[in-house]
Amino acid sequence: MKFIRIISLLFLVIDGCIDPLPVHILKQTPRLVVDGAITNEPGPYVIRLSYSTDLEQSLGKAMPATGASVWIVDDSDEGELLTEVAPGEYQTSVDGIRGEIGRSYHIQIITASEKEYYSPPQRMSPAGDIDVIYTEFQKNALNGDEPAAPQDAVNVYIDSHGSESEASLFRWRWTAVYHGRTYPELRVKGIPGGGSVPDPPACSGWIYDGGELLRVGECTCCSCWPYEYNSTAILSDPRFAGNNFFRKVQVAQIPVVPMRFHDKYYMEIEQISLSEDSYNFWKLVKAQQESAGSLFQPSAVKVTGNIRAFDSDEKALGIFEVSAITKKTIFVTQEALPEPLPAIEQIPEDCTQVYTNGTNQKPIFW
C-alpha cells in the first residue's frame, strides 16, 4: 500500500546511517527451491530446481537439483514429463503442453533422492490489459542514503485493467534494454620507460601496427545492449482497486544517467495474472521487501510458496506459477527529461566487458 511505502522512507533522520552489520552467518539447511511457470504463451515452459544456500556466497551460485523427474499436470490429469536440458533446468517439449486460461495445472516432482513434492492445482485466470504506460521525471529521487550524490530518476507508471468477472490478482514485471556505447579504439597501454601507446582490442575494427592506427573492419564491440529487470515484487492490491481498474501504478524508477538515455530506453511491461497461492507468495515477498528498513521495524517475513512435500515434513521453497500474461512496451527518450543530458563518457573498453549483462546483438525491435 502506498502509505506504508511512504512511511518506510522516513527512516533517515538526524544523521542516521547505515552500516554493514557484523553478523556471523547462520546455518542454513538446504531446501528444494522451485522456480517455474506455465503460461498462456507458447512453450516450452521451464521449471528450475535448486537448493537454497546460506548468505555467505552469491545466491546466484545455488546448487542445481539435478536428476529429478518433473511433471506438469492439467485438470484432466493429462501430464507431461519435463526434460532436463541443463543442470536443474527442466523443460517441456516445443509441441507439448500449452496453458489455457480458465484451466488448472499442478506440478509433481520426484528428486534424485526420491523425495516427492507437489503443488495444489492452480487456476489460470485472465490477465486483462495494460492501457497505457507513461513516465514522470523526479529530481533527486534516488540515493537517499548517499546525499552527496543525488540521483534523478524517471518514474514509469501504468494504467491497466483486469477482467470484469474475476478478482484481479496481478503482478507486474518489466524488462528493459538500452544502448551502451563505448570507444574501444581509444584504448591505450603503458610502455616501459613511461608514456603509452594505442592498444585497441581486435573487436574495435582498428589495429595498431606500432606506428599508427589502422581501420581494418567494422567495430563489433562499440555498441551493446545491456538488459535490466525489476528486482522487487510489484503487486496489485484488490482492496485499493475500484472496478478492477488500476491507475498510476508505479512499475519502475529508472536512474537518469546519460548512457541510458543518450539513444533511447526500451521497456517491456508484463501484466501477469496470479493464482491465489502465487499472489500470497508474492505478497509475502513484497511484505518482506518493504519491511527491510521501514521506520516501524515490522518483523521479518517468512515466505511460503505452494510447493508441499508428499508424506514428509520436508519444506520446499519457491513457487509454481500458472499465469496468463499481457504485455506492453514503451521507448523512453530524452524528451521525458526536463533538460538535455551531458554527453556520454568515452569509455575506451569493449562494451560487453563494461556491461556484463549486455549483448552486442542489436535487438530486432531497435
Add this chain to the structure above:
Amino acid sequence: MLIFRSKNHPVFARKVQLVAALLMLSIPAFSQDILGNRYEARHASRLLNYLDSLEHSDNVYFFYIDEWLKPLVVEKTGPRTLNEILRDATAGTDIGYVPFGNYAVIFFKDPAGDIQRLSTIASAEGRNKTVERMTFGSWENYRAGRKLSFKGRVVDENTFAPVPGVTVYFHELNLRLITNANGEYEIVLPGGEYLITHTAMNYEEKIVHLHLYEDAETDIILQDEPSQLQEVIISDQSIINRRIGQSVLNMADLRKAPSFLGEADIIKQIQLKSGVTTTSEASAGFHVRGGGVDQNLVLYDGTPIFNTAHALGFFNAFNADVIRAATFYKGGIPAEYGGRTSSVLNIISREGDYRKWHGKVGVGLVSSDIVLGGPVKKDTSSIMLSARSSYSDWMLDLLKTRFKGMSQGSIQFYDASIKYTYKIDASNRISFSSYTSRDRFSLASDTLNQWQNLTASVLYERTISQQLFATATLAVGGYSYNVHDSDPKTAFDLDYGMTYPSLKIDLSRNGSLHNQSFGFQTTYYSFHPGDLESRSTESSARTTHMPTEKAIESALYFSDNFHYTDRIQIEAGARLSTYNRLGPGKVYRYRTGEPLEPQNIIDSTFYGAGDVMKTFIRPEPRLSVNYILNLQSSIKLGFNRIYQYVHLITNSATVTPVDIWQLSNTYFTPQRADQVSVGYFRNSRNNKFEMVAEAYYKYQKNILEFKDGANLILNPQLETDLLRGRGRSYGAEFSLNKLTGRLQGGLSYSYSRSLRRVAGIGNVETINDGKWFPSNADQPHVVNLNWNFGVTRRVFFTGNFLYHTGRPVSLPSGGYIVNGIVIPDFQERNNYRIPDYHRLDIAFVIEGSNRKNRSFESSWVFSLYNVYGRKNPYSVFFAHLGGGVVKPYQLSLIGTAVPSISYSVRF
C-alpha cells in the same frame, strides 16, 4: 538544671546523678526484691502522690525529678508488684526506672529521644529548613497516660487542595503514615513532644515539632518545591512504605535531566526505571517487564491515552510543566486500576493557583510552550492553561539537502490542556480537565499522516465525612488518525478512530486500622476500524467501510489496606471486570479443528444493533504485602491478575501512527497476566541511600502475534491474520539511589527474560515450531545510571547512561532466487540479536535565581544527547548487492551527538 531528689533522703540525692548515669549503662547487680514487693493502690492517683505515700508508709525511697513524673498516674487499684505499678504508669513514656538495693528506685529519663529530636532539628535547620513548632494544650493540664488523637490535614500552600500520598514520619515512634485521598492522617498517641516529617514528591519537606497535650486537628501546609532548590529530597523513608512495584516521578528532576533536542520527556524518564525497556529512540511505547507496548495504561486525569507519541516517538505528547504528579506501577497493581496487563502510569495534571497568577514560557529548538495558571475567583476557583507547538519543520529543514524527499516533507505537532477547578465549599470540589494533542507529518509525496488525542473529564470530589471520601469522574476520550493522499490518480482518505466515554466512581474510607477503597468503573467503546474513501473521480482507490465496533467494559473493585500487625501491612483487593461486545456485527464460524483461515469459514452469524455478541466476566485478585523488618528495611510481596480487553494490532516492534486497536470478541479473548513479585527495600541510616532488589515472574495468556505478511488494515476477518500465544517473563532488578547531597543519582541493573510461545493448529498457526522464543521486549541485561550534581547552587551537571542487550530480530539463515528476485529465507522468528544499545547523555542546567521571592526565575538547559556518538542500531535489514549477493546492514537513527539548548522563564 533539674534537681534530682528524694523528699525523704536528701543526703543520698547529691550522689544520685552519677549513679543514675552508671545504672543506665550497666545492668544492676543488686537484687530486684524491691520491684517484686507487692503494694496496694486503693484508688487512682497521681504517681507522685502515690510514691510519696509509699516512702512514708513502707520505708522505700524513690529518686526522680518532679517534672518527669508529674503527668504520670496510677490507674489500677488492688495489690500488685511495684514493678507492675511502675511499668503501667510509665508505659508509653521515655521514663525508665531501676531498683537500687532493696530499698530504693531510681527514675531516669531516656535522653535518646531528646537527643535525636534535637539533632534532627539542628540538621534540618542546617539545610535551611524551618521547623514549625505547634503546641496544643498545656503540659500542666495534661493527665499523663491519656491517649490523645491527632489529625493532620496536609494541603498545598497555594491551592489549599489536599495532598494525598504524603509520607508522615513520627521520629519518636518510628512510625510512618500516608495521607489519604483527602490529604489526612490520624493517629492516637500519648501526649508529649513529637517530631514529624512530612514528605511528598514535588513539595518541600515539612518538619513539625509537635507539643501535644490535648486532642487536636490542624492543617499542615506544604510549600511547592522551588525549582531552583539545590537539594531535591525525594522522600524520607518512603520506599519502605511505598507498595511494591510503585514509583513516583519527580518533576523537578525531569526538568533537569538531559533530553533529546531539549524536550523534557516523562515517558523517557519512565524508560530509565528498572524493569522498563524500549526498543529504540523513536519508539512511542515502552515495555514493562517483558510486556507489550499496548499493555501500559497511561491515564491523564483519569482518562486513558492511546497514543503518547509526538513526531513518531521522538518526543512524547505530554507537556512536563503541566504534570502535577505521576505515579508508575509495574507490579502489585492496585485493584483500582485495570484493563492493561503490564503497568499503570497515572498522570495528574496541575491545577492553577488560587491566590495569584503563575506562568512559564519555554523556548526550545523543536518546540515552544506557554503555561499559565491562576485564580478565576480568589481562593475559590482556578484555571490552568498550557499550549505547546513545534516550529514549522525546523528539524526537516536542517536535513533537507541530505535526505531523499525530506525537503518537501514536514513534521508538526502541538498539544494543549486546560484545567478548571472550583471549590464549592470545604468538602466539595469540582474540576474540569481537557487535553488534546495533534501530529501531522508528510513526506515528499502527496501523502499526509495525522493523528490526534482528545480527552475531557469532569471530576467531582466530596468529603462525606472525616472517614469517607468520594470522587466521581465523567470522561470522554477520543483517538483518531487519518492518512490522506491527494494525488488525483490514487487519492484517498483513510480514517481510523475511536471514542470512549467513561464513568468512574471511587470511594475511600479511612479508618484508624483499615483504609478501604471501592468503586465502579465503566467504559463504552466505539471503534471505527477504518474507512477508506476514494477522493477523486479518477482515483483507483476503492471506497471501503469497516463496520463500527462497540463494547462495554465495566469493573467493580474493592481493596482494603490494613495493618495486620505493627510490622505487616496488607493491601488485599479484588476487581471483577465484565466485558460485553455489542452488535451490530458479524461473527464468522470456522471449521473446528482447522486453522482460522478464510477458506475454513463455514458459517457466519449476524448480530443486530445492541445485541450482546460475546460476554466475559473475569475476577482479578490483587495483593500487596509490606513486612517492615526495622526502621531501615522491609520486604514486600505483590501479586496481581489483570485482564485486558483492547489489543493493539501491530506487526512492528513499536507503536506506529497507523496501528489499530481491536476490541475483544469471540476470537480475541481477553489477555490475562498473572504477576508475582517480591522485593527487599533498604534505606541507609541517614536516609542518604536507598536500595531495592526485586524479583518477579509473569505469565501471560491470549497475547497476540501476527501471521507472516499479515494484512492488518481494513481486514474484516482480522482473526485470520493473527495468532494467540502465551508469554512468560521473569527477572531480577537491583537499584541503588543516593537521595541527598550535592551529588544525587541512581544506578540500576536488571536481568530479565521475556519469551513467547505460539502453538496453534498446523503450521500456519505455529511460530518457530511451537517452541518458546524471545519476544521483541527480551533484553536480558539492562544498566541505568543517572546523576544530578550541584556544581554551585545554581548550576547543575546532570546525566544518564543507558545500556541494554540488543533486542531480538529475525535474520534469514539463507536465501534463494525466484523469477530473478532474491528472497531471503527467514526460518525462525527472533533468532538473532542486534548489537547492544548504549548511550550517554549529559546536561548543564543553569538557573537564574536562587531567591524564592524574586518574581521571575529563568533557566537554561544545555543538553548533549548520545555524547560519544554511538551508532545504536535501530533495525537490521538485508540488501541485495546484485548478482545474488545479500548482505546484512544495520540502520541507526541517530549517529552523532545531538546538542540542544532550551530556555524557560517562570513567574
